Amino acid sequence: xxxxxxxxxxxxxxxxxxxxxxxxxxxxxxxxxxxxxxxxxxxxxxxxxxxxxxxxxxxxxxxxxxxxxxxxxxxxxxxxxxxxxxxxxxxxxxxxxxxxxxxxxxxxxxxxxxxxxxxxxxxxxxxxxxxxxxxxxxxxxxxxxxxxxxxxxxxxxxxxxxxxxxxxxxxxxxxxxxxxxxxxxxxxxxxxxxxxxxxxxxxxxxxxxxxxxxxxxxxxxxxxxxxxxxxxxxxxxxxxxxxxxxxxxxxxxxxxxxxxxxxxxxxxxxxxxxxxxxxxxxxxxxxxxxxxxxxxxxxxxxxxxxxxxxxxxxxxxxxxx
Amino acid sequence: xxxxxxxxxxxxxxxxxxxxxxxxxxxxxxxxxxxxxxxxxxxxxxxxxxxxxxxxxxxxxxxxxxxxxxxxxxxxxxxxxxxxxxxxxxxxxxxxxxxxxxxxxxxxxxxxxxxxxxxxxxxxxxxxxxxxxxxxxxxxxxxxxxxxxxxxxxxxxxxxxxxxxxxxxxxxxxxxxxxxxxxxxxxxxxxxxxxxxxxxxxxxxxxxxxxxxxxxxxxxxxxxxxxxxxxxxxxxxxxxxxxxxxxxxxxxxxxxxxxxxxxxxxxxxxxxxxxxxxxxxxxxxxxxxxxxxxxxxxxxxxxxxxxxxxxxxxxxxxxxxxxxxxxxxxxxxxxxxxxxxxxxxxxxxxxxxxxxxxxxxxxxxxxxxxxxxxxxxxxxxxxxxxxxxxxxxxxxxxxxxxxxxxxxxxxxxxxxxxxxxxxxxxxxxxxxxxxxxxxxxxxxxxxxxxxxxxxxxxxxxxxxxxxxxxxxxxxxxxxxxxxxxxxxxxxxxxxxxxxxxx
Numbered sequence: 001x002x003x004x005x006x007x008x009x010x011x012x013x014x015x016x017x018x019x020x021x022x023x024x025x026x027x028x029x030x031x032x033x034x035x036x037x038x039x040x041x042x043x044x045x046x047x048x049x050x051x052x053x054x055x056x057x058x059x060x061x062x063x064x065x066x067x068x069x070x071x072x073x074x075x076x077x078x079x080x081x082x083x084x085x086x087x088x089x090x091x092x093x094x095x096x097x098x099x100x101x102x103x104x105x106x107x108x109x110x111x112x113x114x115x116x117x118x119x120x121x122x123x124x125x126x127x128x129x130x131x132x133x134x135x136x137x138x139x140x141x142x143x144x145x146x147x148x149x150x151x152x153x154x155x156x157x158x159x160x161x162x163x164x165x166x167x168x169x170x171x172x173x174x175x176x177x178x179x180x181x182x183x184x185x186x187x188x189x190x191x192x193x194x195x196x197x198x199x200x201x202x203x204x205x206x207x208x209x210x211x212x213x214x215x216x217x218x219x220x221x222x223x224x225x226x227x228x229x230x231x232x233x234x235x236x237x238x239x240x241x242x243x244x245x246x247x248x249x250x251x252x253x254x255x256x257x258x259x260x261x262x263x264x265x266x267x268x269x270x271x272x273x274x275x276x277x278x279x280x281x282x283x284x285x286x287x288x289x290x291x292x293x294x295x296x297x298x299x300x301x302x303x304x305x306x307x308x309x310x311x312x313x314x315x316x317x318x319x320x321x
Numbered sequence: 322x323x324x325x326x327x328x329x330x331x332x333x334x335x336x337x338x339x340x341x342x343x344x345x346x347x348x349x350x351x352x353x354x355x356x357x358x359x360x361x362x363x364x365x366x367x368x369x370x371x372x373x374x375x376x377x378x379x380x381x382x383x384x385x386x387x388x389x390x391x392x393x394x395x396x397x398x399x400x401x402x403x404x405x406x407x408x409x410x411x412x413x414x415x416x417x418x419x420x421x422x423x424x425x426x427x428x429x430x431x432x433x434x435x436x437x438x439x440x441x442x443x444x445x446x447x448x449x450x451x452x453x454x455x456x457x458x459x460x461x462x463x464x465x466x467x468x469x470x471x472x473x474x475x476x477x478x479x480x481x482x483x484x485x486x487x488x489x490x491x492x493x494x495x496x497x498x499x500x501x502x503x504x505x506x507x508x509x510x511x512x513x514x515x516x517x518x519x520x521x522x523x524x525x526x527x528x529x530x531x532x533x534x535x536x537x538x539x540x541x542x543x544x545x546x547x548x549x550x551x552x553x554x555x556x557x558x559x560x561x562x563x564x565x566x567x568x569x570x571x572x573x574x575x576x577x578x579x580x581x582x583x584x585x586x587x588x589x590x591x592x593x594x595x596x597x598x599x600x601x602x603x604x605x606x607x608x609x610x611x612x613x614x615x616x617x618x619x620x621x622x623x624x625x626x627x628x629x630x631x632x633x634x635x636x637x638x639x640x641x642x643x644x645x646x647x648x649x650x651x652x653x654x655x656x657x658x659x660x661x662x663x664x665x666x667x668x669x670x671x672x673x674x675x676x677x678x679x680x681x682x683x684x685x686x687x688x689x690x691x692x693x694x695x696x697x698x699x700x701x702x703x704x705x706x707x708x709x710x711x712x713x714x715x716x717x718x719x720x721x722x723x724x725x726x727x728x729x730x731x732x733x734x735x736x737x738x739x740x741x742x743x744x745x746x747x748x749x750x751x752x753x754x755x756x757x758x759x760x761x762x763x764x765x766x767x768x769x770x771x772x773x774x775x776x777x778x779x780x781x782x783x784x785x786x787x788x789x790x791x792x793x794x795x796x797x798x799x800x801x802x803x804x805x806x807x808x809x810x811x812x813x814x815x816x817x818x819x820x821x822x823x
Contacts, residue, residue: 010441010442014438202412205413267417
């Protein structure tokens with residue numbers, strides 16, 4: 001027990017500790033995956049696995065984008081519109097003079113810029129994130145509709161086939177994104193996002209640049225969201241100015257399923273990723289079992305409320321014993 | 322040693338919040354190799370001064386100087402760079418991060434832009450050994466008890482290798498053993514030439530550790546002197562003593578009436594097993610340091626938090642009120658300290674705030690009776706000397722006038738017992754006087770007024786009896802001539818006083 005206090009690998013020990021409290025979630029995710037594999041054995045082939053992870057990938061990205069802000073004590077309602085805008089920009093720039101690299105760069109810069117502006121407004125004007133991002137969501141939706149009033153645009157076939165074809169490229173990209181997140185969390189600024197979410201006054205007094213951490217969180221969140229939009233455009237082969245709409249609430253739902261708290265500093269990114277996987281599997285299962293869409297929404301809602309309530313009930317039950 | 326140049330100074334600093342001056346021209350100089358005590362009652366401005374010295378706040382005027390050189394915009398990061406570390410009273414820890422990460426937060430060693438966990442481990446191990454933290458360093462701070470978290474906070478300050486270390490009530494949640502370790506650490510740092518500022522309400526610690534003292538009172542420095550040859554009572558005397566003028570109404574001859582509240586073996590929240598009684602016509606003060614159970618005593622009597630008593634009688638009936646409704650029915654009303662959040666609906670008008678508790682009583686056939694309401698409002702406004710238009714929102718009023726509204730809204734219910742939690746906090750002196758007159762008037766009408774207060778002169782000059790709480794128990798019960806600032810402060814701090822009526 002005290003091995004770590006005297007010697008040993010501190011970073012590894014801290015990472016192992018972060019799994020604590022997630023055991024139940026891991027079990028549930030594993031159970032759902034097994035159920036899914038039993039119902040649809042196709043997932044065990046390369047093609048099936050690729051399709052499955054492609055359905056999950058954009059939700060995983062926007063869940064990370066949402067969790068990043070929730071860990072920092074914020075939230076964003078602009079996820080869906082920003083996914084749409086990312087898709088629209090991808091579909092309208094890739095036939096331009098800089099081609100696909102130019103398009104990817106344009107999407108990434110748009111996401112970063114919008115995130116930075118929203119973050120700066122929230123951090124420096126001290127306005128509530130929920131209102132600023134709500135206003136932002138209207139503006140971003142409007143811009144997407146101006147750029148591309150109806151679905152269309154151009155995505156090269158080879159890009160669609162690379163990202164959303166029969167190879168698990170999306171899964172590998174997700175692994176890369178997760179590794180980059182791990183690296184970011186091992187920087188002072190990365191931990192600063194956590195600290196500023198849990199105890200902003202304490203973090204400020206400790207010398208953490210709280211405002212910069214907040215702006216960085218919004219900027220990274222915007223980047224991830226816009227890239228999710230790029231992926232969605234590649235998946236569908238075109239840009240659609242309202243395609244992102246369901247992602248706003250799904251990103252919150254997945255983060256909450258993964259144990260990320262609303263008040264900041266509570267939760268882990270690995271939990272959020274598991275939450276998005278769980279939600280993705282549930283949506284797939286209900287879809288393939290032929291649930292009518294309305295029933296899907298109701299079931300989704302009940303599962304999310306349950307996911308939040310069960311740990312609380314368990315806690316109070318343990319406390320009473 | 323004391324002729325050495327100060328490492329950190331405040332020179333004639335002023336600081337106010339929302340037009341309310343907190344520090345009025347304070348000087349303090351922290352010199353190397355000296356433990357400097359900062360004393361003062363609640364609200365004297367100690368925390369504000371610490372925040373100025375550590376860059377968390379900027380002075381309105383005056384300067385902060387490091388090594389004799391004034392610094393411009395001082396931030397926590399700049400303070401850290403200058404070698405200043407603070408052990409905060411309110412912990413600056415992040416619950417979900419590990420002990421090691423918390424200690425390094427804001428001062429992480431870096432390698433290629435990443436946190437150098439190996440280097441962090443080395444440094445953290447060293448400071449944890451100094452303060453006797455043996456818990457695994459990867460453990461989240463959320464899993465530690467409060468006292469251990471305080472030790473992490475201390476280790477965090479030490480990790481920054483400070484030249485100036487400020488400790489704000491570091492021992493309030495520590496065990497005796499932990500406090501002993503801290504005392505050793507402080508002495509070691511002092512001998513190494515660190516300048517220390519030590520804030521504590523435990524005077525024996527101050528005497529044991531410190532060699533110099535600055536006393537703050539009402540935002541000014543009343544003493545800045547060596548501690549040699551000063552005993553506990555001398556310290557208390559330095560902290561009290563001021564002109565009271567004719568702020569307080571004359572005390573009527575003590576003529577207590579029937580028993581309104583009598584409890585034995587009463588426990589609620591922090592309050593443990595106390596005996597307490599109050600009679601009609603009395604003003605009883607509840608004193609003590611912040612958070613010794615004063616609020617819990619009032620809330621327990623009011624039925625707002627779970628309470629139990631071996632024997633209890635309230636308004637002639639046996640037993641404690643089960644809930645707030647029962648307490649109201651028994652003639653008890655409670656005016657909270659946080660009038661902005663608990664006592665008033667700020668954006669609503671003065672008039673609607675005044676009639677809020679009476680709405681049900683004034684209704685006729687289930688509808689509001691506007692004429693009766695208008696009459697009541699006019700009467701209350703006159704009685705309270707609230708000037709001007711009662712249709713203005715309450716938030717437009719000064720703090721003192723807001724408090725008058727929070728008090729007055731209960732009068733139509735004709736309460737027999739008023740429970741007041743710090744009613745004059747943040748209230749200007751003129752309005753204080755009006756509130757005191759009002760309270761004395763209530764007592765003369767035969768009501769019982771119980772007032773928890775952090776303002777010692779108020780307890781001395783307004784109250785007929787004062788109960789001093791310390792750690793949830795009655796430290797002293799004073800009445801008549803035995804009520805003095807020295808007696809109250811002494812009892813609150815646990816100083817053994819010879820010859821005091823306790």
